[in-house]
Amino acid sequence: MIEAGSLIRSLSGRHAARNFHTFVINEIGRAIISGEFPVGSVLASDAVMMETYGVSRTVLREALKTLEAKGLVEARPKVGTRVSPKSRWNFFDSQVLAWHFHAPADPVFYSNLFAVRAALELPAVEGAARHRTAEDVRIMKYWLHQAATAGDSVEQFGLACLEIHAQIAEASQNTLLRGVVGVVELLLALALTRQPETLQAYCAQSIENLEAVIQAIEAGKVDIARERLAEGIELDHRRIIAGS
Template identity: 85%
Template sequence: MIEAGSLIRSLSGRHAARNFHTFVINEIGRSIISGSFPVGSVLASDAVMMETYGVSRTVLREALKTLEAKGLVEARPKVGTRVSPKSRWNFFDSQVLAWHYHAPADPTFYNNLFAVRAALERPAAEGAARHRTAEDVRIMKYWLHQAATAGDSVEQFGLACLEVHSQIAESSQNTLLRGVVAVVELLLALALTRHSDTVSEYCEARIGALEQLVRAIEAGHVEGAREHLTASLELDHQRILDGI
């Protein structure tokens, strides 16, 4: 797992300090998700990968175990480490989702992501309208302000929006709905890096949609929260799918 917001932070070129274990995981994971290492292919030998990534056998083995736990690879005696079928991949893993940002655009996958997001975030918004506290609303408004004052910083804007969505899920009092945050982060990252010439217009519309959503939650309007959440979804959906 990775910390929420890591993908959006990387949009500005800012990465966490290099860790050899996570470096190898990211390199191999992105290669699998992007198709550079196709499903069914056998990865190079330990010796070759150790030289390629500049790591020890211990680091490599631990990285492969992590990828196996995510369902991306499987180790077979006398065969080696093979890339698993997509049906075995853990698509709800935050790293697996983040690696899709670097993969070729796939409208079918994006549509599936939006379907999952709607299935989780609509009940989260409804639950937030029922169970929100004054502190929940204060936090949402704080992050809305941060988004509105982000200026040209795509990173600051994206992180602030993500915090609003995270607090909505938290306010629903259904911990299972927090699983939507990783999906929202990937879709936010995609939306913020599509059509760079209109990103400021998108950000303005995004803030407006979130403000209406938070107002409905604060007022306890369940149906209104659902409607404004749907409008926010449609805004992202149109932007990401447009022109693909």
């Protein structure tokens, strides 16, 4: 697992401190998701990968175990490590989602992501409007201010928006709905890197929508909160699909 916000931080070139284990996981994971290592293909031998990535056998084996736990590969006796069918991939894993940012644009996959986001986040915002506390609202307003004052910082804007969505999920009091955060982060990262000529207008519209959502949550207006969040989801959808 990776920390929420890691993908958005990487947009400005700032990455979390890495170690050999995470380096190998990221290199192989991205290659699988991008299709460089196709489904059904067998990865190179341990000796070749150890030389390629400059790591020990222990580090490589641990990395492959992590990838296997995510459903991306499977080790077979006398065959080697094979890339698993997509049906076995854990698409709710934050790293697996983040690796899709580097993959070729796939409008069908993006539309599926939005369907999942709506299925999770619309019930979350309804729950937030019913169960929010004063502290929930305070946190949302704080991050809204951070987004509104981000200026040219894509990182600050993206992280602030992500925190708002995370707090909506938290305020819903349904722990299962927190799984939407990884999906939201990938879609935010995609939206922030599409159509740069209209980025400022997109950010302004996003802030307006989020402000309306927070006001509706604070007032306990369930239908309005759902409606305005749906508008924000559609804004992201149009932007990403048009820029793909």
